[in-house]
Amino acid sequence: MQQSDVLRQSLIDTVREACFIMALSIIAALAVNLARTDFIPFIQDWSIEARLSQDNGDSLSIPLSEAKTLFKGNKAIFLDARGQELFNEGHIKGARNLPWHAVDDYFPEIIKDMDRETPVITYCDGESCNLSHDLALFLKNMGFTQVKVLVNGWTAWVENNLPIESDDK
Protein backbone atom coordinates (compact mmCIF):
# COMPACT_ATOMS: atom_id res chain seq x y z
CA MET A 1 0.00 0.00 0.00
CA GLN A 2 2.77 2.38 0.97
CA GLN A 3 4.74 1.40 -2.14
CA SER A 4 1.78 2.22 -4.38
CA ASP A 5 1.34 5.55 -2.59
CA VAL A 6 4.96 6.37 -3.29
CA LEU A 7 4.58 5.50 -6.97
CA ARG A 8 1.35 7.49 -7.22
CA GLN A 9 2.88 10.53 -5.54
CA SER A 10 5.90 10.34 -7.88
CA LEU A 11 3.56 10.15 -10.86
CA ILE A 12 1.57 13.14 -9.62
CA ASP A 13 4.82 15.11 -9.21
CA THR A 14 5.88 14.17 -12.75
CA VAL A 15 2.58 15.27 -14.28
CA ARG A 16 2.59 18.47 -12.20
CA GLU A 17 6.10 19.39 -13.32
CA ALA A 18 5.28 18.63 -16.95
CA CYS A 19 2.15 20.82 -16.66
CA PHE A 20 4.23 23.65 -15.19
CA ILE A 21 6.64 23.46 -18.11
CA MET A 22 3.77 23.42 -20.61
CA ALA A 23 2.00 26.34 -18.93
CA LEU A 24 5.18 28.41 -18.80
CA SER A 25 5.88 27.62 -22.45
CA ILE A 26 2.39 28.65 -23.57
CA ILE A 27 2.55 31.93 -21.65
CA ALA A 28 6.06 32.73 -22.92
CA ALA A 29 5.18 31.81 -26.52
CA LEU A 30 2.04 33.92 -26.65
CA ALA A 31 3.58 36.89 -24.80
CA VAL A 32 6.73 36.98 -26.92
CA ASN A 33 4.72 36.67 -30.14
CA LEU A 34 2.52 39.60 -29.13
CA ALA A 35 5.57 41.71 -28.26
CA ARG A 36 7.63 41.09 -31.39
CA THR A 37 7.39 43.13 -34.58
CA ASP A 38 7.49 40.09 -36.90
CA PHE A 39 4.70 38.27 -35.03
CA ILE A 40 2.59 35.66 -36.74
CA PRO A 41 -1.20 35.35 -36.30
CA PHE A 42 -2.21 32.75 -33.73
CA ILE A 43 -4.58 31.27 -36.29
CA GLN A 44 -3.86 31.54 -39.99
CA ASP A 45 -5.60 30.49 -43.18
CA TRP A 46 -3.38 27.74 -44.67
CA SER A 47 -5.68 26.95 -47.62
CA ILE A 48 -4.09 26.69 -51.08
CA GLU A 49 -5.78 29.91 -52.23
CA ALA A 50 -4.48 31.85 -49.25
CA ARG A 51 -0.95 30.47 -49.55
CA LEU A 52 -0.72 31.26 -53.23
CA SER A 53 -2.17 34.74 -53.12
CA GLN A 54 0.38 37.50 -53.44
CA ASP A 55 0.55 40.90 -51.75
CA ASN A 56 -1.16 42.55 -54.75
CA GLY A 57 -4.07 40.09 -54.52
CA ASP A 58 -3.09 38.09 -57.62
CA SER A 59 -2.75 34.35 -57.31
CA LEU A 60 0.44 32.48 -58.15
CA SER A 61 -1.65 29.47 -59.08
CA ILE A 62 -2.20 28.59 -62.74
CA PRO A 63 -5.12 26.35 -63.81
CA LEU A 64 -4.20 23.09 -65.51
CA SER A 65 -5.96 24.17 -68.72
CA GLU A 66 -3.73 27.24 -69.02
CA ALA A 67 -0.62 25.27 -68.19
CA LYS A 68 -1.61 22.76 -70.86
CA THR A 69 -2.01 25.53 -73.46
CA LEU A 70 1.40 26.98 -72.62
CA PHE A 71 2.90 23.49 -72.75
CA LYS A 72 1.41 22.74 -76.16
CA GLY A 73 2.60 26.07 -77.53
CA ASN A 74 6.03 25.46 -75.97
CA LYS A 75 5.66 28.86 -74.35
CA ALA A 76 6.67 28.05 -70.78
CA ILE A 77 9.42 26.23 -68.97
CA PHE A 78 8.24 23.70 -66.41
CA LEU A 79 10.38 23.38 -63.30
CA ASP A 80 10.01 20.30 -61.13
CA ALA A 81 10.73 21.26 -57.51
CA ARG A 82 10.90 17.68 -56.21
CA GLY A 83 14.12 15.78 -55.50
CA GLN A 84 16.17 14.26 -58.29
CA GLU A 85 15.08 10.70 -57.52
CA LEU A 86 11.37 11.47 -57.93
CA PHE A 87 12.13 13.58 -60.98
CA ASN A 88 13.99 10.69 -62.61
CA GLU A 89 11.09 8.34 -61.89
CA GLY A 90 8.81 10.55 -63.93
CA HIS A 91 8.17 14.20 -64.77
CA ILE A 92 6.31 16.48 -67.15
CA LYS A 93 7.83 16.08 -70.59
CA GLY A 94 10.62 18.59 -71.12
CA ALA A 95 10.56 19.78 -67.50
CA ARG A 96 13.79 20.72 -65.77
CA ASN A 97 14.63 19.59 -62.28
CA LEU A 98 15.28 22.37 -59.76
CA PRO A 99 14.93 20.62 -56.37
CA TRP A 100 13.96 23.12 -53.73
CA HIS A 101 16.16 21.41 -51.15
CA ALA A 102 19.25 22.00 -53.29
CA VAL A 103 18.12 25.13 -55.10
CA ASP A 104 21.44 26.96 -54.68
CA ASP A 105 23.36 24.08 -56.30
CA TYR A 106 21.04 23.63 -59.28
CA PHE A 107 19.88 27.18 -59.91
CA PRO A 108 22.82 28.62 -61.97
CA GLU A 109 22.90 25.64 -64.35
CA ILE A 110 19.13 25.42 -64.79
CA ILE A 111 18.54 29.08 -65.59
CA LYS A 112 21.64 29.82 -67.65
CA ASP A 113 19.73 29.84 -70.98
CA MET A 114 16.56 31.35 -69.54
CA ASP A 115 15.35 34.89 -69.96
CA ARG A 116 13.96 36.59 -66.83
CA GLU A 117 10.76 37.24 -68.85
CA THR A 118 10.32 33.55 -69.74
CA PRO A 119 7.06 32.15 -68.38
CA VAL A 120 7.96 29.59 -65.75
CA ILE A 121 5.63 27.04 -64.18
CA THR A 122 6.77 25.28 -61.04
CA TYR A 123 5.19 22.09 -59.77
CA CYS A 124 5.60 19.31 -57.26
CA ASP A 125 3.15 16.67 -56.09
CA GLY A 126 0.24 16.72 -53.65
CA GLU A 127 -2.37 19.37 -52.84
CA SER A 128 -0.35 20.72 -49.94
CA CYS A 129 3.13 20.24 -51.36
CA ASN A 130 4.90 23.51 -50.79
CA LEU A 131 8.14 22.97 -52.71
CA SER A 132 6.74 24.51 -55.91
CA HIS A 133 5.38 27.50 -54.00
CA ASP A 134 8.71 28.11 -52.23
CA LEU A 135 10.54 27.74 -55.54
CA ALA A 136 8.16 30.16 -57.27
CA LEU A 137 8.73 32.82 -54.60
CA PHE A 138 12.47 32.26 -54.85
CA LEU A 139 12.36 32.73 -58.63
CA LYS A 140 10.34 35.91 -58.28
CA ASN A 141 12.95 37.20 -55.85
CA MET A 142 15.62 36.32 -58.40
CA GLY A 143 13.91 38.58 -60.92
CA PHE A 144 11.70 36.21 -62.92
CA THR A 145 8.57 38.12 -63.79
CA GLN A 146 6.22 35.41 -65.05
CA VAL A 147 6.20 32.65 -62.47
CA LYS A 148 3.22 30.45 -61.77
CA VAL A 149 2.57 27.38 -59.64
CA LEU A 150 0.72 24.35 -60.96
CA VAL A 151 -0.84 23.04 -57.74
CA ASN A 152 -0.61 19.27 -57.31
CA GLY A 153 1.11 19.46 -60.69
CA TRP A 154 2.52 15.97 -61.13
CA THR A 155 -0.65 14.11 -60.11
CA ALA A 156 -2.92 16.46 -62.09
CA TRP A 157 -0.71 16.08 -65.19
CA VAL A 158 -0.65 12.28 -64.99
CA GLU A 159 -4.39 12.00 -64.27
CA ASN A 160 -5.11 14.02 -67.40
CA ASN A 161 -2.86 11.80 -69.53
CA LEU A 162 -0.63 14.68 -70.53
CA PRO A 163 2.86 13.97 -71.89
CA ILE A 164 5.38 12.74 -69.36
CA GLU A 165 8.82 11.18 -69.52
CA SER A 166 11.20 9.40 -67.19
CA ASP A 167 14.97 9.37 -66.96
CA ASP A 168 15.23 5.92 -65.37
CA LYS A 169 17.23 3.51 -67.45
Added chain:
Amino acid sequence: MNSFYRFFYHLTRLVLGAVFIYASLDKILNPGAFAQAVFNYQVLPGELVNLTALILPWVELILGACLLSNRWMTGAASLAAVLMTVFIGLILFNLARGLDISCGCFSTKPGEGPMDKLTLLRDILFLVLALCLAGLTYYKKTVYHKNKLYTV
Protein backbone atom coordinates in the same frame (compact mmCIF):
# COMPACT_ATOMS: atom_id res chain seq x y z
CA MET B 1 22.59 6.09 -7.14
CA ASN B 2 26.14 4.88 -7.48
CA SER B 3 28.78 7.00 -9.15
CA PHE B 4 28.25 5.45 -12.62
CA TYR B 5 24.55 6.19 -12.60
CA ARG B 6 25.21 9.67 -11.22
CA PHE B 7 27.69 10.36 -14.03
CA PHE B 8 25.28 8.97 -16.65
CA TYR B 9 22.40 11.00 -15.19
CA HIS B 10 24.29 14.30 -15.32
CA LEU B 11 25.84 13.63 -18.74
CA THR B 12 22.46 12.70 -20.22
CA ARG B 13 20.60 15.68 -18.81
CA LEU B 14 23.34 18.07 -20.00
CA VAL B 15 23.43 16.60 -23.50
CA LEU B 16 19.65 16.51 -23.90
CA GLY B 17 19.28 19.97 -22.36
CA ALA B 18 21.79 21.44 -24.80
CA VAL B 19 20.16 19.66 -27.75
CA PHE B 20 16.68 20.93 -26.87
CA ILE B 21 17.86 24.50 -26.32
CA TYR B 22 19.85 24.49 -29.56
CA ALA B 23 16.84 23.06 -31.41
CA SER B 24 14.55 25.76 -30.07
CA LEU B 25 16.56 28.89 -30.92
CA ASP B 26 16.18 29.12 -34.69
CA LYS B 27 12.49 28.27 -34.41
CA ILE B 28 11.87 30.99 -31.83
CA LEU B 29 13.78 33.52 -33.94
CA ASN B 30 11.89 32.57 -37.15
CA PRO B 31 8.31 31.71 -36.20
CA GLY B 32 6.98 32.23 -39.72
CA ALA B 33 9.48 29.84 -41.28
CA PHE B 34 8.88 27.28 -38.56
CA ALA B 35 5.11 27.55 -39.07
CA GLN B 36 5.79 26.69 -42.71
CA ALA B 37 7.84 23.66 -41.62
CA VAL B 38 5.02 22.54 -39.30
CA PHE B 39 2.49 22.98 -42.10
CA ASN B 40 4.68 20.95 -44.48
CA TYR B 41 4.28 17.91 -42.22
CA GLN B 42 0.60 17.92 -43.25
CA VAL B 43 -0.66 16.36 -40.05
CA LEU B 44 -2.26 19.29 -38.23
CA PRO B 45 -5.43 21.18 -39.15
CA GLY B 46 -4.60 24.69 -40.38
CA GLU B 47 -5.98 26.31 -37.20
CA LEU B 48 -3.34 24.56 -35.06
CA VAL B 49 -0.29 25.13 -37.28
CA ASN B 50 0.72 28.57 -35.98
CA LEU B 51 -0.09 27.81 -32.34
CA THR B 52 2.07 24.69 -32.53
CA ALA B 53 4.85 26.61 -34.25
CA LEU B 54 4.75 29.24 -31.52
CA ILE B 55 4.48 26.99 -28.47
CA LEU B 56 6.62 23.96 -29.36
CA PRO B 57 9.99 25.82 -29.48
CA TRP B 58 9.28 27.34 -26.05
CA VAL B 59 8.50 23.90 -24.65
CA GLU B 60 11.87 22.77 -26.02
CA LEU B 61 13.64 25.82 -24.58
CA ILE B 62 12.10 25.62 -21.12
CA LEU B 63 12.45 21.87 -20.77
CA GLY B 64 16.03 22.19 -22.02
CA ALA B 65 16.67 24.84 -19.36
CA CYS B 66 15.12 22.55 -16.72
CA LEU B 67 17.40 19.70 -17.79
CA LEU B 68 20.50 21.92 -17.72
CA SER B 69 19.65 23.43 -14.34
CA ASN B 70 18.54 20.08 -12.83
CA ARG B 71 15.09 21.42 -11.91
CA TRP B 72 11.65 19.78 -12.38
CA MET B 73 13.58 16.82 -13.71
CA THR B 74 10.91 14.10 -13.77
CA GLY B 75 8.54 16.38 -15.65
CA ALA B 76 11.23 17.64 -18.04
CA ALA B 77 12.68 14.19 -18.77
CA SER B 78 9.21 12.69 -19.30
CA LEU B 79 8.21 15.55 -21.59
CA ALA B 80 11.46 15.10 -23.52
CA ALA B 81 10.64 11.41 -24.00
CA VAL B 82 7.08 12.24 -25.11
CA LEU B 83 8.33 14.88 -27.56
CA MET B 84 10.94 12.54 -29.04
CA THR B 85 8.27 9.83 -29.45
CA VAL B 86 6.01 12.27 -31.29
CA PHE B 87 8.89 13.47 -33.51
CA ILE B 88 9.85 9.90 -34.39
CA GLY B 89 6.23 9.06 -35.17
CA LEU B 90 6.01 12.07 -37.50
CA ILE B 91 9.27 11.20 -39.25
CA LEU B 92 8.18 7.57 -39.73
CA PHE B 93 4.80 8.72 -41.01
CA ASN B 94 6.34 11.07 -43.55
CA LEU B 95 9.08 8.67 -44.65
CA ALA B 96 6.34 6.08 -45.25
CA ARG B 97 4.38 8.63 -47.30
CA GLY B 98 7.50 9.58 -49.26
CA LEU B 99 6.98 13.23 -48.45
CA ASP B 100 10.00 15.29 -49.53
CA ILE B 101 10.15 17.85 -46.72
CA SER B 102 12.70 19.35 -44.38
CA CYS B 103 12.80 17.99 -40.87
CA GLY B 104 12.70 21.46 -39.31
CA CYS B 105 14.37 19.85 -36.30
CA PHE B 106 17.26 22.23 -35.78
CA SER B 107 16.83 24.80 -38.51
CA THR B 108 13.93 26.38 -40.34
CA LYS B 109 15.98 26.87 -43.51
CA PRO B 110 15.41 24.52 -46.48
CA GLY B 111 19.20 24.00 -46.65
CA GLU B 112 18.85 21.56 -43.76
CA GLY B 113 17.80 19.06 -46.42
CA PRO B 114 14.97 16.56 -46.48
CA MET B 115 14.53 14.18 -43.57
CA ASP B 116 15.91 10.70 -44.05
CA LYS B 117 16.78 7.55 -42.11
CA LEU B 118 19.71 9.30 -40.43
CA THR B 119 17.28 11.87 -39.00
CA LEU B 120 15.26 8.96 -37.68
CA LEU B 121 18.30 7.23 -36.12
CA ARG B 122 19.41 10.46 -34.47
CA ASP B 123 15.96 10.96 -32.94
CA ILE B 124 15.81 7.33 -31.76
CA LEU B 125 19.13 7.89 -29.97
CA PHE B 126 17.72 10.99 -28.26
CA LEU B 127 14.58 9.04 -27.34
CA VAL B 128 16.63 6.28 -25.72
CA LEU B 129 18.57 8.90 -23.73
CA ALA B 130 15.34 10.66 -22.72
CA LEU B 131 13.74 7.37 -21.61
CA CYS B 132 16.81 6.43 -19.54
CA LEU B 133 16.81 9.87 -17.95
CA ALA B 134 13.07 9.72 -17.27
CA GLY B 135 13.54 6.29 -15.65
CA LEU B 136 16.40 7.53 -13.47
CA THR B 137 14.61 10.70 -12.37
CA TYR B 138 11.45 8.73 -11.60
CA TYR B 139 13.51 6.30 -9.53
CA LYS B 140 15.09 9.24 -7.68
CA LYS B 141 11.64 10.69 -7.03
CA THR B 142 10.30 7.41 -5.61
CA VAL B 143 13.35 7.13 -3.32
CA TYR B 144 12.70 10.69 -2.15
CA HIS B 145 9.05 9.97 -1.36
CA LYS B 146 9.96 6.68 0.32
CA ASN B 147 12.45 8.43 2.57
CA LYS B 148 9.90 11.09 3.39
CA LEU B 149 7.37 8.41 4.26
CA TYR B 150 9.70 6.69 6.70
CA THR B 151 10.94 9.88 8.35
CA VAL B 152 7.42 11.12 9.10
